[in-house]
Amino acid sequence: MPQITDPENTILMELKDGTVTIELMPDVAPKHVERMKELAREGAYDNVVFHRVIDGFMAQTGDVANGNAEKDFNLGRAGTGGSNKPDLPAEFSKLPHARGTIGAARSSNPNSANSQFFINFKDNDFLNGQYTVYGRVIDGMEHVDAITRGEPPAKPDRMISVKVAADA
Numbered sequence: 001m002p003q004i005t006d007p008e009n010t011i012l013m014e015l016k017d018g019t020v021t022i023e024l025m026p027d028v029a030p031k032h033v034e035r036m037k038e039l040a041r042e043g044a045y046d047n048v049v050f051h052r053v054i055d056g057f058m059a060q061t062g063d064v065a066n067g068n069a070e071k072d073f074n075l076g077r078a079g080t081g082g083s084n085k086p087d088l089p090a091e092f093s094k095l096p097h098a099r100g101t102i103g104a105a106r107s108s109n110p111n112s113a114n115s116q117f118f119i120n121f122k123d124n125d126f127l128n129g130q131y132t133v134y135g136r137v138i139d140g141m142e143h144v145d146a147i148t149r150g151e152p153p154a155k156p157d158r159m160i161s162v163k164v165a166a167d168a
Helices: 030-042 070-074 141-145
Strands: 010-015 016-023 047-054 060-063 101-104 117-120 133-139 161-164
Touching: 010 030, 010 070, 016 030, 030 133, 030 161, 133 141
Parallel strands: none
Antiparallel strands: 010 016, 010 161, 016 133, 047 060, 060 117, 101 117, 101 133
C-alpha cells in the first residue's frame, strides 16, 4: 500500500487489475480537486468507461453523463458529455504533464473542463500550460498502463469505483 499522507485529497480508483491511488493537488487546482471529490462522493464516476485511450499518450474517462450506459457507448456518445454541474475555469500551472499526472479534459474553450479527465501514459510536455494538472498517480500506474487502447476501445475498460480515501 502507498503512503497516504492526506486521505481527504487522495482518490482510490478501482480498475479491473487493481487499485490506482491518486494524490490530488488542492494547492495547485482547488476547483478541479473539489469537483473530482464531489463526483466521487456522489458515485458518479463508478462504472464509467475509458472512452479514449491512445497508446503512448493518455487514457481519458470521466463522462458521467454518457460514459456508464452500454447504449451510450454503442451509440458513440461516450466522451461527449460532462456532469450536471457548471464548467470549471482553467487552473493552469507550471506543473508539467508528466507520466502519471491527471489532467482536466476540455473542449477548445480553456474554461470548459467539467468531469472528464485523463491520465498521462508518458511525459506529454506539449500539453504544459494548456490543460489543468490537478493530481498524480502515486501507486498502481501498472493498472493504468493495462487499460485497453482505442478511440473508442472495442471493449472499453471502466472505473469500477472511485472513492475519496478519507471515506474508504
